[in-house]
Amino acid sequence: MTISLPNQLLWRKMALVGGSMLLMAVLSLILVQKASAHGYVDSPASRAIQCKNGTNVDCGAIVYEPQSLEAPKGWPNAGPADGKIASAGGAFPKLDEQSSTRWNKVNIQAGPKQFTWKLTAAHATASWKYYITKDGWNQNAPLTRDSFNLTPFCTELKNGTQPPFTYTSNCNVPAKSGYHVILAVWEIADTANAFYNVIDVNFTGGTTPTLGTPTGLTASGITNTSATLSWSAVSGATGYEIYRNNSLVGTSTTTSFTNTGLSSGTTYTYTVRATNGSGASNLSAALSVTTTGTSTPTYPAWSSSTVYVGGNKVSHNGKNYEAKWWTLGETPGVADVWKLLP
Known part of the structure; x- marks a missing residue:
């Protein structure tokens, strides 16, 4: 069958249009997959998820993808530039607007606190780290490294393990008062990037330590599976809380505590705080303790459907x-x- 010249031109135009539409569909699919393959802090609600939920207003495009606050890892030495920390590098500039009244704040207290992430892709994880603004930080200027204490108050090292799609860090929030910003950083193990979420919080009640901070934390009697901790007494304390890797593992009415059930050849981080009927102290300086023997990393069990x-x-x-x-x-x-x- 012979096709006339006008019909040939028509078929060529249709083929070009069809090809363009197919290319656009493929690109859209790639962009959708790229935009969905991330995560955000859901509780306490981050600035970004409060934008999506409508608690924060005039937020820009972040309302469509709060999971996409991605930038190079390595903060504070690398990562988003000063003034662009909240937006993870400036892709969502509205998030970098900063004043004492610009964003809705989540009420929080010092002490044990869970930080829950919602993940749309459970990337192999290097670490989870949490930073908080300094006392006296400038609430009415864009966030910079100088706004924060650059030592994280909570760190979880994961060595490339894959988290569940809802992941919770158990942390101890330091004593503060009034408005502060928490920076949560999820570092990916097998890429050069991390995800950055800021959380606007307001400290209410129980924020002023009523006791001195324990000092002199040391370890002795270290074995494959146990270690004995000791510290200096705090005046006015009736007890002490002992934390391992930011999770409460026991209490003591004396100035010592033996932690059992540990894994051999493994490093743990301990802190202690004093308590009485009126409140609690700040956490002590952290102490790293490595059990004797050798360790074999434990990874998630293989699943045929993953x-x-x-x-x-x-x-x-x-x-x-x-x-x-x-x-x-x-x-x-x-x-x-x-x-x-x-």
């Missing part, structure tokens, strides 16, 4: 494996995609 990418680590039948590339349903120890770890 997608893994290169660098993801799993355990299966008592052994640890690392994925060489993308895989789904291929059994560790059988499929070549899995590398046996020492």
Whole structure:
């Protein structure tokens, strides 16, 4: 069959239009996948999720993707520039507007606090870190590194493990008063990036320490599975709370505590605070304690229904494996995609 010249031109135009539409559809799919593959702090509600929920107003495009506050990792030495910390580098500039009244604040108290992330992709994780603004910080100027205490008040090292889609950090928030900003940083293990969320908080009640801070925290009697901690007495204290890796692990009415059930060859971080009927002190300086023996990392159990990418680590039948590339349903120890770890 012979097609006339006008019809040939028509078919060519239709092919070009169809190809363009297909390309646009593919690009849209890629962008949607890219925009959804992240996470945000849901509780206490971050500045970004409060924008999405309508508690914060005039926020710009962040209302459509609060999970996308991504920038190079390594803060404070790297990461988003001063003045662009809240927006993770400036892609959502409205978030960088800063004054004492610009953003809705979440009421918070000093002491144990859970920070819950909602993840749309459970990336292999290097760490979770949490920073807070200094006393006397300038509430009416853009956030800079000088606004924050640059030592995190809470750190969780994950060594490349894959978190669940709802992940909670158990932290101890330092004693503050009034309005402060918490910077939550989720560092990804197998990329150069991290996710940055700021949380506007207002300290209410129980924010002023009523006791001195414990000092002289030391460890002795360290074995494969236990360690004994001791510290100097605090005047007026009736008891002490002992925290391991920012989680409460016990209390004591004396100035010592033996922590058992530990893993061999593993490093733990301990802090202590004094308590009485009126309140609690600030946490002591942290002490790192490494148990004797050698350790074998424990990774999440392999699941045949989970997608893994290169660098993801799993355990299966008592052994640890690392994925060489993308895989789904291929059994560790059988499929070549899995590398046996020492």
